Every structure is written in structure tokens, then in C-alpha cells.
Amino acid sequence: MYVAARVDEEKCNGCKLCILTCPDPNVISIDKAKNIGINQARCKGCGLCVVACPKEALTVS
Amino acid sequence: MSLRILKPTAEFADLLPKEYQELVENGPYHEQKGISDLGTFKEIIEEHPHCAGCGVALGVRLVAASLPAPADTLIIGTPGCSFFGLAQTALNYSNTAFGNQNAVASGLKRMLKIRYPDRNKDVVVLVGDGGIADIGLDMTLHSWLRRENITTIMVDNEVYGNTGGQESGMTKEGQVLNMAPEGKKFPKIPVFELARTSGCAYGARVTVASPRKIGEAVKKAILVAREVGPTYVQIYTPCPTNLKFPPDQTVKVAKDAEAGYYSFEEFISPEAQEYMQKTTKAV
Numbered sequence A: 001m002y003v004a005a006r007v008d009e010e011k012c013n014g015c016k017l018c019i020l021t022c023p024d025p026n027v028i029s030i031d032k033a034k035n036i037g038i039n040q041a042r043c044k045g046c047g048l049c050v051v052a053c054p055k056e057a058l059t060v061s
Numbered sequence B: 001m002s003l004r005i006l007k008p009t010a011e012f013a014d015l016l017p018k019e020y021q022e023l024v025e026n027g028p029y030h031e032q033k034g035i036s037d038l039g040t041f042k043e044i045i046e047e048h049p050h051c052a053g054c055g056v057a058l059g060v061r062l063v064a065a066s067l068p069a070p071a072d073t074l075i076i077g078t079p080g081c082s083f084f085g086l087a088q089t090a091l092n093y094s095n096t097a098f099g100n101q102n103a104v105a106s107g108l109k110r111m112l113k114i115r116y117p118d119r120n121k122d123v124v125v126l127v128g129d130g131g132i133a134d135i136g137l138d139m140t141l142h143s144w145l146r147r148e149n150i151t152t153i154m155v156d157n158e159v160y161g162n163t164g165g166q167e168s169g170m171t172k173e174g175q176v177l178n179m180a181p182e183g184k185k186f187p188k189i190p191v192f193e194l195a196r197t198s199g200c201a202y203g204a205r206v207t208v209a210s211p212r213k214i215g216e217a218v219k220k221a222i223l224v225a226r227e228v229g230p231t232y233v234q235i236y237t238p239c240p241t242n243l244k245f246p247p248d249q250t251v252k253v254a255k256d257a258e259a260g261y262y263s264f265e266e267f268i269s270p271e272a273q274e275y276m277q278k279t280t281k282a283v
Ligand SMILES: Cc1ncc(C[n+]2csc(CCOP(=O)(O)OP(=O)(O)O)c2C)c(N)n1
Pocket: B056, B079, B080, B081, B082, B097, B098, B127, B128, B129, B130, B131, B132, B157, B159, B160, B161, B162, B163, B168
């Protein structure tokens, strides 16, 4: 894994826009409490979710 | 693919890879799933090999989540980047020789109607712009002119992505590509207009910047194809690798196109309109 997305849980409000933007299935998930999880081993680090997030809660590093 | 087919016998359940077990337990079979449920269920067994930021992969993913009856859907593909996306999904998938997709789909749909007279089996062609607008254009148009009950979905990245960047009929005029160094010399083939004039009962033109519109268009297209006639959905799915923009800009590129030459468009025949009103009332 070179780079992968990370979520700042303090900033994320669970809007799910990142999930609808990620081209890769099974990478970003959301649970019933609206917590976002990222499968970093599968993330390709494209950064689309970072651009989509209105709360600036995601980074790729 | 139906859960009944996928489910292993109890003796073998523990021997299967974890990813497979997860798909059985949490795949898209159990209740009606839609685009807004993405992130809560297992979509495919494993990852796919597309480039980072691939618009085609995003388009395929959104289409797969929009199917009204995934277990009774047969996806017809053809060579191209669109075909990798489904290689490992939970869906029935059949590949075809490049360009033959609408001919094969027509035959399979007719066969499924005979085999399952009391059950809807949705046959959905999901292929690239080269597959439809170039090598498969005659078979696509003829399936529409014959009024076959199939849905055709184009993931339009405006290039032959899979083979390294040749121009397709859907490439924009003037576009320079790896293997079109002087730029394309004629405009995009108006496949959307051809769908309208060749017998499609419903058509929509959307981009990956509007996932919910994709969801609605795909659902409508598949329902109309069951009873009324052929349908067409054209999705703009930009390719960062060949169009040479940064992979985090795919959705922005689609959004910009949506504000211009790739604006949202839809058409529906009076018969399809009536059918949709009846079905939505019945639900
Ligand atoms: C009969 C035949 N001719 C050529 C090819 C090589 N080929 C494979 S994919 C492809 C281009 C696909 O372009 P498109 O349909 O736009 O899909 P994309 O890869 O862009 O998603 C070509 C020419 C082939 N597989 N079969």
C-alpha cells in the first residue's frame, strides 16, 4: 500500500458522498451508527473521495 | 446470480475463502438494494484491476447497485474496461466477441422468455463506447429496430481505454490521444439520438457526477424493457489514464461536461410512460 484514504471521525457527518464517488467496490463502508470505515488495503489512493467530501474529513496520504 | 446457486452446501461452507463467505452472507441478494445502500453490503468478491480514479469502474459499480432484480439479471459484456468490472461480481455475466453484445443479448432474452415464461429475466448490455458506437453499431441499431426487450448501457469514456488510447466514434472532435496524435477528425456519433429514432422506448443520458440519476435511469430502463421495448442509458465515465487528467478529478470532469455537452437528457415513448405509471401505482 503506497497511499490510502483516511477519515477524520471528528469531521465526518456520515453523508455517504464518498461512497458514491469511490470507483472501487467494498472500499468505503458505513455502519448503522454512520461511522465510515475504509479498507486501506484495497484503496487505490485516487483521491476522488477527498474531493467529494464537503466536510474535508478525508485525506489521502 | 441467485443466492441459491451461490450458497455452498453446509459441508463446504467453512472451506471457502472469507471473501466468498462474506458475499453469501452480505451480498446484494437479500432485500432490494439501491444506490443509497452502497457501503452496507458486499458488492463483489474481490477488488478489480482498474486504474485509480476510473470513471468506467465507478459507472459499472453504480449500475450494478441500481438493478431492480439482480438475481434475475443477466449482464452481457464485451471486451473493454467495462468488462473487468463485472468479472467477479455476484451477477450473472456473459461475455461476447467484441461488438456482438446486442445480437447475443437478443438471442438470450428470447431464450429466457421461453424458458421462464412466468418470470422476468432482465437482459442488460453493459459495454464501452467503442463496443457500441464502432464495431457493434450495426448490431445495436438492429436490436433496437427489431424492438428487442433488452436494455443497452454505454459506459462512455470517449476512448478505447482498454487497448491504450485509440479514438472511438464517441471521442470528441479534436481530442488528442496516445494513438490519435493529430486529434479526432469528426464529431461524437450521436448514439443517443439514434436510440430515439431507432425504436428505443426509453433513453437517458447521464454522468457519474449524478449517481442518483443513474440509479433512476437504470431502473426505469430495465422496467420499460421488460414490457414495452428496447431502452438505452448512456453514462459519461471519464478515463483519467487516457484523457490525462489527475485521477481525483474524474467526477469534476463529469460535472463540467454535465454543465455543457453532456447535459442530462431523457426521452420516453407514450406507451412506456403509461406502463411506468401503471407499475409505480401497483408498487
Ligand atoms: C474483434 C476484436 N477486435 C478488437 C479487439 C481489441 N479490443 C479489445 S477492447 C477494445 C476497445 C474497447 O473500447 P471501448 O469499447 O470504448 O471500451 P473501454 O476499454 O474504453 O471501456 C478493442 C479494440 C477485440 N477484443 N476483438
